[in-house]
Amino acid sequence: xxxxxSLQNVSVRKGNRIVLGPIxxxxxxxxxxxxxxxxxxxxxxxLQMCATLAHPTSGSVSILGQELGKVDVFELRNRVGxxxxxxxxxxxxxxxxxxxxxxxxxxxxERWQEVYDLWDESRAKALLTTFGVRELGDRIFGTLSEGExxxxxxxxxxxxxxxxxxxxxxxxxxxxxxxxDILRRISQFAAEPTAPATVIVTHxxxxxxxxxxxxxxxxxxxxxxxxxxxxxLTSETLTELYGIPISLEINRGRYFAQAL
Numbered sequence: 189x190x191x192x193x194s195l196q197n198v199s200v201r202k203g204n205r206i207v208l209g210p211i212x213x214x215x216x217x218x219x220x221x222x223x224x225x226x227x228x229x230x231x232x233x234x235l236q237m238c239a240t241l242a243h244p245t246s247g248s249v250s251i252l253g254q255e256l257g258k259v260d261v262f263e264l265r266n267r268v269g270x271x272x273x274x275x276x277x278x279x280x281x282x283x284x285x286x287x288x289x290x291x292x293x294x295x296x297x298e299r300w301q302e303v304y305d306l307w308d309e310s311r312a313k314a315l316l317t318t319f320g321v322r323e324l325g326d327r328i329f330g331t332l333s334e335g336e337x338x339x340x341x342x343x344x345x346x347x348x349x350x351x352x353x354x355x356x357x358x359x360x361x362x363x364x365x366x367x368x369d370i371l372r373r374i375s376q377f378a379a380e381p382t383a384p385a386t387v388i389v390t391h392x393x394x395x396x397x398x399x400x401x402x403x404x405x406x407x408x409x410x411x412x413x414x415x416x417x418x419x420x421l422t423s424e425t426l427t428e429l430y431g432i433p434i435s436l437e438i439n440r441g442r443y444f445a446q447a448l
Contacts, residue, residue, distance in 0.1 A: 190216060190217050191214050191215065191216050191217075191250070192215055192216065192217055192251070192252055192351060192352045192384075192385045193213070193214065193215035193238055193249075193250070193251060193352060193385075193387070194213075194214045194215075194248075194249070194250040195211055195212060195213045195214070195237075195244075195247065195248075195249050195250075196212055196247055196248045196249075196250075197209075197210050197211075197212055197246070197247040197248075198210065198211050198212070198213075198237070198244045198246070198247035198248070198249055199211075199244060199245050199246045199247055200230075200233055200237070200242065200244055200245050200409075201245040201246075206245075206409060207228075207230055207233055207409055208230035208233045208234055208237075208409040209230075209244075209246075209247065209409055209410065210246075210247065210410070211234075211409070211410055211411050212411075213404060213411060213414060215352070215385055215387060215402075216385065217351075217385050218385060219385050219386075219401050219402050220378050220385070220386045220388075220397075220399060220400045220401045220402065221385075221386065221387045221388070221400070221401070221402045221403065221404060222387075222388050222389075222390060222396045222397075222400050222402075222403050222404075222417070223235070223387065223388070223389045223390075223403075223404045223406060224390065224391075224393070224403065224404070224405055224406070224421075224429070225405060225406030225407055225412075225429065226407070226429070226430060227391075229406040229407055229408065229409065230406050230408075230409040230410075231389045231406055232272075232356060232389065234389075234406070235270075235272070235354050235356050235387065235389050236272075237249055237256070238251065238268070238352075238354055238387065239265070239268055239270040239354050240256065240261040240264055240265055240268065241270075243256055243257060244256070251264060251268065251352075252264065252267055252268070252351055252352065262295065265295055266295045266348050266350075267348070267350055267351050267352075268350050268351070268352055268353075268354065269345035269346050269348070269350035269352070269353040269354065269384065270345055270353075270354045270356075271338070271341045271342055271344075271345045271354070271355050271356060271358060272356035272357075273356070273357070273360075275341065276337060276338075276341055278297055279297060279329060279341070279344075280297060280298045280329065280330075281328070281329055281330025282328060282329075282330060283298050283299070283328070283329050284325070284326060284327070284328060284329070285316070285321070285324045285325050285326070285327050285328075285329050285332070285340055286309070286312055286313070286316070286325040286326065287299050288329045288340055288344055289312040289315060289316060289340065289343050289344045289347050290304050290308055290309065290312045290347065291344075292344045292345065292347035292348050293308055293347050293348055295348070311347065312325075312343070312347060313325060315343035315344075315346055315347060316339075316340070316343050318343065318373065318377060319339040319340075319342055319343050319370070319373050319377075320339060320369060320370075320373060321336055321339045321340055321343070324336060324340070334361050334362070335361075335362045335363070335366040335370070338358060338359075338361075338362070338370065339370060339373075342355065342358060342370075342374070346377075350384050351384050351385070352384050352385045352386075352387070353378075353383075353384045353385070353386045353387070354386075354387050355374070355386065355387070355388045355389070356388075356389045357389055357390055357391065357395075358370060358374065358388065358390075358395075359371055359390070359392075359395045360390075360391070360392075360395075367395065371395065371397045371398070372398075374386075374388075374397045375397040375398045375399045378397065378399060379399055388400070393426075393436070393443045393444060393445040394442065394443065394444050394445075396417075396442070396443050398440070398441035398442055399441060400417055401416065401417060402414070402415060402416055402417055402420075403415070403416075403417045403420050403421045405420065405421075405425060405429050407428075407429055412425070412428065412429055413425050413429075421436065421443065422436060423435050423436040423445075426445055432447050433447065433448040434446070434447055434448065435447075435448050
């Protein structure tokens with residue numbers, strides 16, 4: 189399988205502190221990764237770099253065959269779907285929901301003078317349907333609940349038909365019903381043959397969608413373990429990652445952990 193993301197000996201320094209790295213990591217087409225680690229492990233920094241929103245201090249980052257620092261990131265960003273709380277804050281609260289999704293086709297945050305055809309509108313409505321919020325199309329984005337905004341943002345991130353999808357805590361802050369519904373929809377979308385490679389960052393084991401194939405365990409900015417989830421997500425590796433005895437259970441493709 190071809191690599192859609194490739195990090196070679198990458199480090200990120202902020203001031204006198206190395207917040208990420210050195211790390212070497214690769215994501216191939218068709219893979220579904222989850223990134224886990226304690227607070228401050230470097231998860232968000234890593235995802236921002238994969239979304240072309242940050243650059244490494246040293247090492248090389250290749251995204252869809254293009255090396256950061258040697259490519260126009262504005263052309264590359266349209267090929268990468270990305271959601272995060274920081275990105276959510278940039279979306280205009282006064283925009284209609286349907287327009288919030290549509291504008292992603294031009295990598296814009298709000299409508300200006302661009303023109304959309306019936307195919308664009310049909311795709312935006314289909315994506316809102318996929319994530320359970322089609323009926324909100326004519327609502328104003330700023331009036332939505334936190335859970336509704338997350339669903340709209342995920343639909344927006346897929347509007348440009350990206351080749352890789354990066355989701356930063358897509359289920360954070362949702363109630364139990366909302367969390368389970370959005371995880372089910374993410375799993376169903378990611379399982380489609382035409383779906384892009386996905387990378388999800390989460391703080392919670394139970395928020396790993398069913399069907400996830402690979403895991404990256406980050407500790408102090410470095411990769412503690414990486415590879416297939418069956419081999420690298422265990423009670424032993426979680427105990428080492430978090431520094432306390434942890435028991436991991438698997439039920440119908442979902443993971444659940446608790447301290448012993």
